Amino acid sequence: MTELVDRAARYAAEVDGARRLRRESVAALVTAGFPRHFVPRRWGGAAGGFAPLVEAAITVGESCPATAWCATLFATHGRIAAYLPEQAQEEIWGPHPDTLIAASVMPPSGRATPVPGGWSLRGEWGWASGVDFADWVLLASMVTDGDQDTVRIFAVPAGSYLVKDTWRAAGMRGTGTNTVSLCDTFVPEHRTVTLPELLGTRRPGEARCHNVPYTLVAAVMFAGPLAGAALGAVADCVSTGAARPPSDPGARQALARSSPEASAARLLLREAAGRADRGMVDARTIAQNRCDAAVAAELCVSAVDRLFAARGEHGPAEDDPVHRRWRDVHTAAGHGALRFAPAADAYAKAVLG
Template identity: 55%
Template sequence: MTGRTTVAPTARTTVAPAGRTTLVQRERTTVARSGRTAARPGRTTAAPAGRTAVVQRERTTAPAAGTTVVPAGSTAFAESGGVAVVQAGSATPAQARPAAAAESGGAAVVQVGPAGSAEGGGAAVVQVGPAAAAEEGGTTAAEAGGTTAAEVGPAAAVESGGAAVGQAGSATAAEVGVGSEAGTLQDSDAGARIARLARLAGARAQRADVRRRLDADVVAEMGRAGFNRHFVPIEHGGTAGSFTSLTAAAARVGERCTSAAWVATLFAAHGRIAAYLPEPARHELWHASPDVRIAAGVAPPVVRARAVPGGWALAGEWPSVSGADFADWVLLAALAEEPGGAVSRLFLVPADDCTVLDTWHPLGMRGTGSNTVRLDGVRVPAHRTVAREALLRPRAADAARCHSVPYPLVAALMFAAPLVGAARGALADWIGSAPTCDRTEDVLARSSGELRAAELLVRAAAERADSGGVEPLAVAENVRDVVAAVELCGAAADRLFKTGGTRVQAADDPVQRRRRDIEAGASHAMLRFGPSARSYARAVWGA
């Protein structure tokens, strides 16, 4: 791949508590297009001595040397619970009991390192579940560098009736039931696909928070759930879907992982923006699939585009581009000098022409990987750009509703939905921890009431976007309601955190993480109350 690099930590050893194994995890130093690892179908990547090799995809291929295939139903499990391991340098199971985590009759593939590998020379790692759990298109459930995503830790239930998975941040895609077929957020199977994404994202939420980026298989599941294509025009194979279905899906995923819901929602939202590009650009973007991933830096621009024969040249940096590591394309805003003066335009750039700088080190929303994108004199043809002001008007006279509403009516709405989900998750976690503060009933009633009000406000705003008026007052009311909802979510999460006791001070406590996520998300320019209040006042008084 050319152009795009992400600097990641070098190999490191994770020391587990007594009774658990130790895992050596190697991280990739480059991000392949579409978030794919270097693994290819039916192959095993090479790894240094003492390290693991990436597991194979769904091909029926002989395992690499040093790999033992243990049939489902006879897999050995470590005392730590739910993770199959073998003694270093041997194929003898560490403990014989049926494989509870291997689903659908799939085999557990155990990578075996040299003697002593479980204590410092490289860990024995496992992938549990059906072979088809690997992502489509050559991506495996393993994180780059040949290490599988499976780690050690006690099994825990995922949602009511969900599959058992490892400790937060350690579940394999197979354990949570990764799907294989892409669909939409509005078809009959949407609920099951959204639930799968939520389970997988929730199992990896703590890991994403620590690593400051989502796992590749979580991002792939967003496409299968239908997020990427949600606002893609029907003529390009998309859904041209509703705001109600998107916000409901985003909130559901946000209950488990705010960062995953944020990125998934933005992949959908950016498809809506890209629909305003000229037809040649849309064809170039979606001719192969409506599920391509589009990241964006479309805030009011400071970078200037330079006119060149046939198009424009871009050089500069765009901060806070969520999901940039996994994007296929990036939409970037820049000021273009035209005969009438500088015009704010959006430019569609292949992700391979971008460099992603590791600059995202926030307190909350850490898993969004909202790093800085840099371009060094990249040329963008004229057909891959559109004026930002075009987003204020219908895309075409006969455009779908989602392409007819003005951008300000819906921009804040899509940022708010993941935060509503985060507040739901915080309340559920707080209730489950059996708090014992002296005003437990008051905290429960106030926080749940605020959350219910926030949900109603966001739902009403989505319904207005789908079928209501688009006059200035309606736009101002939508923004007002959405921003008020986010403030209610923040108040509820703050109260839950402050009454959670010493437990919530732990770095991996989910109430604390969700509170950080809501505070970070609420700081987005689209969700600030002051500007929305001024817009609403002007709409009411005509000032």
């Protein structure tokens, strides 16, 4: 982990400009164990908990939110792949458990046509973070299952798809969240799983991380790098203030208020991850985790907004680290899983009935 944190800090400005991670950072996140974190133990993985992953994401995010984002998603996509049939899991992890898996599953896109033995997949899927380095990608399409439509997720190996350089976001630039393109690519039936299976729980005997629904943990995972970014922005301002103490009382007050906000976001995510690891899995817990993650994201936005405004003449500079973190937090907080309004509605229904 130390090597990854060091490299993330060293290359943060560079990956922001290049719009993708450096290979050295990818190698370090593999060594730190992110891709194998949720891989089933029978394939050599850790089948780990959510709390350790959230803590690791926050730690790396303090140095580089984009690196933390990709590392966390490589881990969580391994959890999704564990829902695939056994034959597909063997193809993905049989050689080793450190397979890098990217994904574009929400919203579903492309077109999947049933053919003998599987499916023919074509179209484009956007927002696949870290896909430039992926060995496999998970893609979701709407399909007709009997008399109703459902979402099906397909596992496609590298070499079967093209990556289009489309990521031009204001923040989280280093994630390389590019577009995947396929043209009539055959996907065997054993490399697919339906979304309802992912939203439910797994069969008895699996590790806890494979026995909780996606909705319990998705938002919490996405929020981890944001908390790291907010804490990193506080650290940047502390470092600057130690070298050149601000004369403006507003800058000192901004630091004093933003620091506990960032810490509060971290505490909310720690508690939510703990519930995912040990708590009862029911509608109320799912709603609580979604709401806590959304509130944590809002706290991170509030913290970096205040710190950015207090930077004065340094804030507008694109290479200012607080400016970079401000862009990263605002971009990541826009993710659908972290929107407060739907999370609040779900929480009110679960608590009030």
